[in-house]
Amino acid sequence: MRNYQIYWIEESFANHYYGRERMFFGLFSDWERSSGDLNKIISKQVEFITKPIPYLPTHRILQHELVKVEGAKWIDTTAIIxxxxxxxxxLMNERSISIEAWGPNDCEYLFFEILRRNMGQLLAIDLDNERYGWLKPIKQRKFIY
Structure with a gap:
């Protein structure tokens, strides 16, 4: 079983920490394991660096794209492939998108591709398997001197 949390990272943080995604992973991992006052502090940090997921536009995009995918359906607020x-x-939450995947084929990549094409600065994190990365890598500016 693979469980991903996808966060929409504020553009300034995404640009500054591009290439150092391990720091984001560390923050979200600490947030998951912490409790009490430390959890409250880390929650505020996570809230500061992430943007809310726009529910209706994202839901419409997913509905529109999943019509083309065989084996895809909606049950209440959950998209299933x-x-x-x-x-x-x-499953969409206020500040994250949760994806749970099972089996040998990587069905979650269909969701990743839809989100990648339609939204920016999305960071996917699988805490259990220590996997993380941008759905859409940020293009680096090249300056000519």
Missing amino acids: EGEDSGANL
Whole structure:
């Protein structure tokens, strides 16, 4: 089972920490493991560096794109892609998108591709397997001297 949390990172933080995504992973990992006052402090940091996920536009984009995918359906507020022996569920929260995937095929990449094409600065984190990365890598500016 693979569980991803996808966060929309503020542009200034995304640009500044591009190439140092491990720092984001460390912050979200600490947030997951912490409790009490430390959890409150880290929660404020996470809230500061992330943007809320725009629910209706994102929902419309997913609905429009998933019509083209075989085995995709909506149940209440959850998007589901099911294959023969694999699948993925997507659930939108206020500040993150949760994706749970199972099986040998990587069904979650269909969700990643839809989100990548339509939104910017999205960071996907799988805390259990220590996997993380941008859905859409940031283009670096090249200055001519």
